[in-house]
Amino acid sequence: MDMKIALVPGDGIGPDIVREAVRVLDRVASAYGHSISYEEVDAGGISIDRYGIPLTEDALEKAKAADAVLLGAVGGPKWDGVPGPKRPEKGLLGLRSGLGLFCNFRPAVIYPELSAASPLKDSIITRGVDLLVVRELTGGIYFGERGRSDDGEEAYDTMRYSRGEIRRIAAKAFEAAMGRRRKVTLVDKANVLESSRLWRETVSELAASYPEVELDFMYVDNAAMQLVRDPSRFDVLLTENMFGDILSDEASMITGSIGMLSSASLREDSFGMYEPIHGSAPDIAGKDIANPIATILSAASMLRYSFSLEKEAAAIESAVKSALSDGIRTRDIAVEGEKTVGTVECGREIEGRIG
Numbered sequence: 033m034d035m036k037i038a039l040v041p042g043d044g045i046g047p048d049i050v051r052e053a054v055r056v057l058d059r060v061a062s063a064y065g066h067s068i069s070y071e072e073v074d075a076g077g078i079s080i081d082r083y084g085i086p087l088t089e090d091a092l093e094k095a096k097a098a099d100a101v102l103l104g105a106v107g108g109p110k111w112d113g114v115p116g117p118k119r120p121e122k123g124l125l126g127l128r129s130g131l132g133l134f135c136n137f138r139p140a141v142i143y144p145e146l147s148a149a150s151p152l153k154d155s156i157i158t159r160g161v162d163l164l165v166v167r168e169l170t171g172g173i174y175f176g177e178r179g180r181s182d183d184g185e186e187a188y189d190t191m192r193y194s195r196g197e198i199r200r201i202a203a204k205a206f207e208a209a210m211g212r213r214r215k216v217t218l219v220d221k222a223n224v225l226e227s228s229r230l231w232r233e234t235v236s237e238l239a240a241s242y243p244e245v246e247l248d249f250m251y252v253d254n255a256a257m258q259l260v261r262d263p264s265r266f267d268v269l270l271t272e273n274m275f276g277d278i279l280s281d282e283a284s285m286i287t288g289s290i291g292m293l294s295s296a297s298l299r300e301d302s303f304g305m306y307e308p309i310h311g312s313a314p315d316i317a318g319k320d321i322a323n324p325i326a327t328i329l330s331a332a333s334m335l336r337y338s339f340s341l342e343k344e345a346a347a348i349e350s351a352v353k354s355a356l357s358d359g360i361r362t363r364d365i366a367v368e369g370e371k372t373v374g375t376v377e378c379g380r381e382i383e384g385r386i387g
């Protein structure tokens with residue numbers, strides 16, 4: 033297969049970790065007979081430095097012309113004084129909205145080798161944590177009508193969803209569940225909110241097209257509790273924008289290792305943007321310390337969701353697991369006394385376990 037990938041290294045550790053993901057992708061391509069062409073795209077602080085704005089039209093066009101985007105991270109103290117609309121994060125938001133990405137996948141996995149990093153008790157972790165939060169990204173209360181009364185004493189925000197918006201993200205969740213443990217939990221507040229009742233109706237109707245997938249429902253307050261009480265009960269957790277914003281952060285923190293978690297932002301076709309959930313970690317940029325695994329796992333998700341290369345994606349994931357089993361640790365995931373490796377060595381160790 034020929035793959036055209038836009039690389040957005042961004043700022044801070046972005047270039048360090050994207051370089052390692054490319055190393056691993058290149059190895060997969062040669063082992064499995066694919067070819068990859070890369071187009072480098074500026075976004076965030078680096079774009080502010082070069083062009084005065086966090087995302088140029090040209091950069092967005094280059095991203096649009098690719099089959100998928102792999103992003104490092106944007107931002108850093110250097111641009112803290114930059115006014116709102118020109119801040120580095122606007123580059124990321126501009127990419128997400130300019131590319132029409134309405135669906136966000138955030139896996140939360142606890143690797144047995146790294147269980148000491150999780151704030152959860154061993155008795156909970158041993159049941160296994162491997163869940164996927166599927167969050168709606170372009171609708172709901174963050175995008176609904178909002179305002180203030182004339183006297184400024186009242187304010188309102190509106191949560192609106194259409195059946196079409198719900199159906200398209202629910203389909204993504206069911207499809208993802210088919211490749212996992214085949215269970216979708218719709219998280220909502222259907223005892224109070226009319227929009228949640230529309231979600232339940234629409235998702236239940238769609239469930240008929242996925243008879244192999246079990247669907248259940250949970251109120252968001254209970255879900256927040258269950259995520260720390262028994263996360264093993266979740267496979268795919270499907271939810272609207274604001275609930276997903278909160279629950280995906282909660283889910284990632286229970287794993288305790290920010291340098292390990294990937295994310296994917298998708299739309300109806302196969303196009304997607306893939307990135308680690310962590311930021312640009314300016315404190316460790318350029319020092320060969322950053323953990324590249326979240327970005328390497330993001331590249332695996334890209335192969336799975338944008339190119340349907342399941343075998344190749346799984347090869348990356350098992351190379352990561354094997355490196356962890358063999359004691360390969362960057363500083364952030366090492367416990368006291370453990371030997372650590374740098375960013376480049378970590379990337380090479382994973383690359384060496386493929387093919």
Ligand code: NAD
Nearest residue numbers: 105106107108109291310311312313314315316322323364
């Ligand atoms: P951060 O995620 O960059 O860093 C938090 C802590 O985790 C730091 O101590 C950092 O060293 C560590 N860390 C993060 N990623 C790591 C990795 N791969 N390996 C080892 N350690 C890692 O969050 P922050 O410090 O709040 O933000 C720093 C900058 O990143 C800010 O400018 C912020 O706006 C930006 N940011 C960008 C994104 C993004 O691009 N998606 C997300 C969050 C924050």
